[in-house]
Amino acid sequence: MVESTTTIYDVARVAGVSMATVSRVVNGNANVKEKTRQKVLDAIAELDYRPNAVARGLASKRTTTVGVILPTITSTYFAAITRGVDDIASMYKYNMILANSDNDVEKEGKILETFLSKQVDGIVYMGSSLDEEVRTALKNTRTPVVLVGTIDGDKELPSVNIDYHLSAYQATTKLAKNGNKKIGYIMGSLTDAENIERMVGYQEALIESGLEFDEELVFEGNYSYEQGKVLVERLLDRGVTGVVVAHDTVAVGVLSALMAKGVKVPEDFEIIAGSNSPITQYTYPSLTSVNQPLYDLGAVAMRLLTKLMLKEEVEENQLILDHEIIERQSTK
Amino acid sequence: MVESTTTIYDVARVAGVSMATVSRVVNGNANVKEKTRQKVLDAIAELDYRPNAVARGLASKRTTTVGVILPTITSTYFAAITRGVDDIASMYKYNMILANSDNDVEKEGKILETFLSKQVDGIVYMGSSLDEEVRTALKNTRTPVVLVGTIDGDKELPSVNIDYHLSAYQATTKLAKNGNKKIGYIMGSLTDAENIERMVGYQEALIESGLEFDEELVFEGNYSYEQGKVLVERLLDRGVTGVVVAHDTVAVGVLSALMAKGVKVPEDFEIIAGSNSPITQYTYPSLTSVNQPLYDLGAVAMRLLTKLMLKEEVEENQLILDHEIIERQSTK
DNA sequence: TTGTACGCGTTATCAG
DNA sequence: CTGATAACGCGTACAA
Numbered sequence: 001m002v003e004s005t006t007t008i009y010d011v012a013r014v015a016g017v018s019m020a021t022v023s024r025v026v027n028g029n030a031n032v033k034e035k036t037r038q039k040v041l042d043a044i045a046e047l048d049y050r051p052n053a054v055a056r057g058l059a060s061k062r063t064t065t066v067g068v069i070l071p072t073i074t075s076t077y078f079a080a081i082t083r084g085v086d087d088i089a090s091m092y093k094y095n096m097i098l099a100n101s102d103n104d105v106e107k108e109g110k111i112l113e114t115f116l117s118k119q120v121d122g123i124v125y126m127g128s129s130l131d132e133e134v135r136t137a138l139k140n141t142r143t144p145v146v147l148v149g150t151i152d153g154d155k156e157l158p159s160v161n162i163d164y165h166l167s168a169y170q171a172t173t174k175l176a177k178n179g180n181k182k183i184g185y186i187m188g189s190l191t192d193a194e195n196i197e198r199m200v201g202y203q204e205a206l207i208e209s210g211l212e213f214d215e216e217l218v219f220e221g222n223y224s225y226e227q228g229k230v231l232v233e234r235l236l237d238r239g240v241t242g243v244v245v246a247h248d249t250v251a252v253g254v255l256s257a258l259m260a261k262g263v264k265v266p267e268d269f270e271i272i273a274g275s276n277s278p279i280t281q282y283t284y285p286s287l288t289s290v291n292q293p294l295y296d297l298g299a300v301a302m303r304l305l306t307k308l309m310l311k312e313e314v315e316e317n318q319l320i321l322d323h324e325i326i327e328r329q330s331t332k
Numbered sequence: 333m334v335e336s337t338t339t340i341y342d343v344a345r346v347a348g349v350s351m352a353t354v355s356r357v358v359n360g361n362a363n364v365k366e367k368t369r370q371k372v373l374d375a376i377a378e379l380d381y382r383p384n385a386v387a388r389g390l391a392s393k394r395t396t397t398v399g400v401i402l403p404t405i406t407s408t409y410f411a412a413i414t415r416g417v418d419d420i421a422s423m424y425k426y427n428m429i430l431a432n433s434d435n436d437v438e439k440e441g442k443i444l445e446t447f448l449s450k451q452v453d454g455i456v457y458m459g460s461s462l463d464e465e466v467r468t469a470l471k472n473t474r475t476p477v478v479l480v481g482t483i484d485g486d487k488e489l490p491s492v493n494i495d496y497h498l499s500a501y502q503a504t505t506k507l508a509k510n511g512n513k514k515i516g517y518i519m520g521s522l523t524d525a526e527n528i529e530r531m532v533g534y535q536e537a538l539i540e541s542g543l544e545f546d547e548e549l550v551f552e553g554n555y556s557y558e559q560g561k562v563l564v565e566r567l568l569d570r571g572v573t574g575v576v577v578a579h580d581t582v583a584v585g586v587l588s589a590l591m592a593k594g595v596k597v598p599e600d601f602e603i604i605a606g607s608n609s610p611i612t613q614y615t616y617p618s619l620t621s622v623n624q625p626l627y628d629l630g631a632v633a634m635r636l637l638t639k640l641m642l643k644e645e646v647e648e649n650q651l652i653l654d655h656e657i658i659e660r661q662s663t664k
Numbered sequence: 665t666t667g668t669a670c671g672c673g674t675t676a677t678c679a680g
Numbered sequence: 681c682t683g684a685t686a687a688c689g690c691g692t693a694c695a696a
Contacts, residue, residue: 007673018683023675031681053450054395055673057386058688065429065450074415074610079406086405086432095446097397098430100418114427118385118397225614252614259616278406282557282584282611284591339689350667355691365665387689390672 006047015043026051057119065095066305067115070126071103075223076277077248077294078126081148084298085124092306094121105131112137122305124298126150129192144308148301149292151193158308158317160301164194167290167323168201171244171272174325176209178270178332180242183211184235186221186228186254187246187274198246221250228253232261242331246274252283255330271330285329293321338379347375358383389451397427398637399447402458403435407555408609409580409626410458413480416630417456424638426453437463444469454637456630458482461524476640480633481624483525490640490649492633496526499622499655500533503576503604506657508541510602510664512574515543516567518553518560518586519578519606530578553582560585564593574663578606580621587615587662603662617661625653 008026012019017036024032025040032040043049057063066089070078086096097120099111108127112134115123122144127134130150138145138157147159168185175183185202187195199218206213216238221227228250235243235254245251251273255265263269265285273280273289280287300319307314340358344351349368356364357372364372375381389395398421402410418428429452431443440459444466447455454476459466462482470477470489479491500517507515517534519527531550538545548570553559560582567575567586577583583605587597595601597617605612605621612619632651639646 005673009673019674020676020683020685021681024682027675033681036681050445050449052390052673053446054386054389055688056675058384058390058690059673059675061675061688063386072415073405073418074408074411076406076408076411079408079411083404083406083432086430090431095429095431095450097427098418099422099427100415113382114385117382118427225610249614256614256616256618278557279611279614282581282588283614284588284616286588337689341689351690352667352692353665356666359691363665368665384689387672388691390674391689391691393672 005052006049007052008049010047011040011043011049014047015039061119063119063121064093065097065118065120066122066124066302066309067097067099067111067118067120068124068126069099069101069108069111069115071128071223072100073098075249076279077149077275080277080294081126081298081301084295084300085148085302086298088299088302088306092302094302094306101127103127103129105133108134109137112141116141116143122146122309124148124301124305128188128194144305146301146305146308148297149194151197153193155318158304158314158319160297160304160319160321161194162292162297162321162323163197165197165201167274167292167325168198168244169205170201170325171274171290172202172205173209174331175242175244175270175272176205176211178242180270181211182214182217182238182240182242184217184219184238184240184243185246186219186231186243186250188222189220195246202244221245221247223247223249225249225253225256228255229257232257236261236263241268242270242272244272244274248273248275248277248280248287248289251287251289252279255283255285255287266330266332270332272325273330276326280328288328288331289326291324291326293323296321337384338381339384340381342379343372343375343381346379347371393451395451395453396425397429397450397452398454398456398634398641399429399431399443399450399452400456400458401431401433401440401443401447403460403555404432405430407581408611409481409607412609412626413458413630413633416627416632417480417634418630420631420634420638424634426634426638433459435459435461437465440466441469444473448473448475454478454641456480456633456637460520460526476637478633478637478640480629481526483529485525487650490636490646490651492629492636492651492653493526494622494624494629494653494655495529497529497533499606499624499657500530500576501537502533502657503606503622504534504537505541506663507574507576507602507604508537508543510574512602513543514546514549514570514572514574516549516551516570516572516575517578518551518563518575518582520554521552527578534576553577553579555579555581557581557585557588560587561589564589568593568595573600574602574604576604576606580605580607580609580612580619583619583621584611584615587617587619598662598664602664604657605662608658612660620660620663621658623656623658625655628653
């Protein structure tokens, strides 16, 4: 196999046609006589010719590649979304360049630069906190961008999310109905639009349930399991008997710490996790969870992106997918 | 921001030099007078010029992109490895095109074709079963390939793994020493070289521990949680009191089913998981696990790949990383 | 130290 | 239906 880059010219020569015709055949252009098409196809098979996508990209200004930027692929939350993105992407013949940002503004900036220099046709962005700087950069690009699980406060950038406000309201109400008087909430930074929505939903639910809002019961938990274990101490100190945890990994940490302390779940303490990523089913007791349709979020986002890339009409930029609360063993 | 693709020529014009000089500056070529370099830099800043990586790739025949092919990114096992790959990749200025194969031969073939047509500089392959067809294709490519967590029976393709034989031996021995008389093993398909190694280690440990090998106690478990739950019935039926489970997700399924049945872990049943992916710490009781250094496996593989891509000398192609058994709560 | 000119492998336009 | 030929944006010998 001496494979020294056989080009479209080689194929043309062997098939006895011009390279233009070969190009037509390769690209499925209809204007080719069946007989010549067959000659070309034979030559392609004979030479084991494979089109060079880079050259193609240069000439056509399309790379059939989209950039995906996310905090870290090791999170089952982002992994599930990403799987949805990839499935739809490959369905539309796109590939995915993936980059982990650790939600670091500087890294995000660099990744964005790289993606643009690589001429990606579109970008899928995930990141709990959408920094102002990054947001501006995203808006100033000609390249289509879709946010997933991330809210742009101004609702300018296309995005796919669930109704965080409603989900927080429902989860809190559920805990209230189960008789909990002190209900905690662990979410990400309150500077994120997404969490502001959650906060409002939480407060509304408390009020409607005749409970008092106490900011001491709201905690900022990042993505870590350890964080969850640490927060349990404070939850218990403050008399909390039920908690809604936005990030699943943190929820698992909370559960583990409670179990280790001998606190009975759900008898003495109830937990509702926030995104129904796979791990919520793996724990024992399994975690009641807000079911964010993660795979679908990714799939829908990618579908939206294809429309944007192909300049199709898009009636609505801000997509909201349905969620539900899946009852498992961590609530009564 | 009228951004109509400013090229190297525009920069040259503004800076009053030739495009060759601009190219030199952009590529950090030393042979440029400091003064002109500065002029060029200014022009670049003024025009907000960004090199076109596609054109660059065509001219230089290097894309600074590697292709990563894996069964599914939703597995914490592969996700952890992938994170290691990406960190080292970006350290060396490479990007990662990611594709999920579901371990399907046909998909793998297509992905490989796509990667090659996109002119990736190298390929990282993960997949429990390395199909003969795929293996051949991988070997016939000029593009460097590194396998991770995957064994090439012939040891021809460069790879990074742990010693599966030894790990199986140790885990089995541990359960034997703890007094278990019937020890089960759940692994993937026995057609995979990796699992054959496990099988041998398992058998050796049994013999040395004076226990009998019974093929009825070896199960083929794929990656699913559900599978683990199903297998528990059979394990119990056959009097097994301790099991080694190669795939963590399956191990979690086993644990959950046992807990649900009221079987005490580790008192009445012991479990050792196979790869120490994050979920093994998240369960309660947490899972004793063979600690495969997943992140490192990915990092080392990518490092090896950079050497291959840069045609550096590589003394050893078959890398084996150390593992250990991390004691948690699922063993006595 | 800097500039010229060609090539990388395709796509796309325009004749014919 | 088919064939020249000019881009696409950049790297790089070869000259100067």
